[in-house]
Amino acid sequence: MSTIARIELDDANLPPPTPEIEQERRVAMFDLMEDNSFTLPARNGRDVPEGPYALGLSIRDKRLVFDITTEGGDPAAEFHLSLAPFRQVVKDYFQICKSYFDAVKSAAPSQIETIDMARRGIHNEGARILQERLEGKAEVDTDTARRLFTLICVLHFGG
Helix, strand or coil: CCCEEEEEECCCCCCCCCHHHHHHHHHHHHHHHHCCCEECCCECCECCCCCCEEEEEEEECCEEEEEEEECCCCEEEEEEEECHHHHHHHHHHHHHHHHHHHHHHHCCHHHHHHHHHHHHHHHHHHHHHHHHHHCCCCEECHHHHHHHHHHHHHHHHHC
């Protein structure tokens, strides 16, 4: 599999993130750059450039846009995904994250662990939905899908 060598979030028109959202973004970006797998399959009988890739993520016209170029800047692919399949899981993820951040301040370790397990479950569901939506467009492993889902949540935060 190929990789993502660079990623840019188009968040210029979004409100400033909370410190927690900013931390989630930093961790996801760091982890994604440390280890990811991202391959563009041949489509419609056309070859696609091999990675590593630069990935631009944005929300335009209420659609999630993946703008992929080679490291040299040559276009590799662009696709737009409906945000509708993500709405509920993103909402659930933000709610459980808020509960988690609140719990960390004062709850017992067992309560924090329970909330964190639920948070990971919702995160996994978001990653699964992303992998389904990318089918035929891009191939990503579960860890890459999880990190990309976090970045989608960051974009949703202001959307």
